[in-house]
Amino acid sequence: MTEKERKWKCGKCSQVLTLQKVVFDYLGHTFSHEVPACPKCGQVFISKELAEGRIAELEEELEDK
């Protein structure tokens, strides 16, 4: 988690986000990854860096040619 991310709070619960392992499905595959999430409601925060970095790479690899 970056310094900036440590300061994020959940908009609904006002809880400071903590790093949690989350599971997501994409094009028939299941992955886990640690992302900041609300300890109370579980809402996750996907940073721009992650979306445009590793997740974009994953999309490129899994989109059928």
Place this chain on the structure above:
Amino acid sequence: MREIIRKTYSVCPVCLKRIPAVHAAEGKTVYLEKTCPEHGNFSAVIWRGLRDLEAWRGNLPEIAEGENENCPHACGLCPEHRQGTCCVLLEVTKRCNLNCAFCFAEGGSGEDIPFAALQRQLHDLAEPGKTLVQLSGGEPTVRDDLPRIVAAAKEAGCRYVQLNTNGIRLAADKEYVRALAKAGLSFVFMQFDGTRDPIYRTLRGRGLFDIKKQAIENCAQHNLGVTLVPTIVPGVNTGDIGNIIRFAVAHSPAVRGVHFQPVSYFGRFPSLPSDSRRFTLDELLLAIEDQAGELVPGDSLHPSRCDHPLCGFHGDYLVMQDQTLHPLHKGQSNCCEPVTAEQNRNFVARRWQRPDAEDAKEPAVGDDIETLEGFLRRICSHSFTVTAMAFQDAGNLDLERLRTCSLHVYSDGRFVPFCAYYLTKQA
């Protein structure tokens, strides 16, 4: 009694004139039938009915009245061609160090094209930062200056440089392999017809299996990915398809995949064949499933969307530590949405090229492909493809397929679809 299920155009195998043709079904088997006013009737099997042809082909239109009327004789490319260039093939020599029973290029002897002329052609054909050029022949490695040609291709802006080779020199000359890698060679397509020497003796005139293994090892030392390219010939190696896949997987990550080519009859071949000597795409699909279904489930192979679905298929996998394959694309592919030649090029090249040596190392943390990081690491180091390309000859040429071809031969300033370039008259 055969039923006409589709109309298209082809050529007369004797005079190569463009003539109407039909797909005619007898039971589930489909034939390409055509009549030349001068040379008579011709028929060639194109589908054995082992898969549903209509489902495999998808919703592609037939050639309409007035379309592609100059095909294939004005090839190079005309405005009516329906696909861009995915890969461009450049012949760098006519010479060869084998004398195979089957050879699309009808290699032989003669003066090599001078380096300066090749350099000019590379500049003319390259679209900087994009082009995938295949250096082909003859056998390109008979040229001592091939590393210089590879460097010239990179200087011209080619993003990927592929070598099409029989592997003989790569096995014998480690320094040559080093020089090719240093010059910027991206990956190797190596003729690999089976895992037993009798297959090579029949098709290539001598036993070559140990040589193939050595070539792979030498390429691995320089981080050059090798894709194995079997020519599949009925009665010779159709029973070795599963062994070829298992061999390839066992040699991952140096080996990046298998690219099957059912035999086609152009260039040098004995004569246009009877149907029993053809091996259709659906026969290949079934053979893969029958012989290596534990590695390559049938539903992991998808029709080509860059070229025509009857021209080939692809499957993408990760090689796991226990030497199983983990399919990346399962179930039905969306065959109705074509992809561009550029999308296809980047996709396949990422699979066939090995990552930088540092990234290519075996991940320390086993097969943790259930984590995002582990999955991306594994895909970087241990990608594997099973692909096929069914080339067409004068007997089974279907212009509906030809007009979507994305593999082009560069010749005299023109990009000519592969099967049009090598089209050979029946003697």
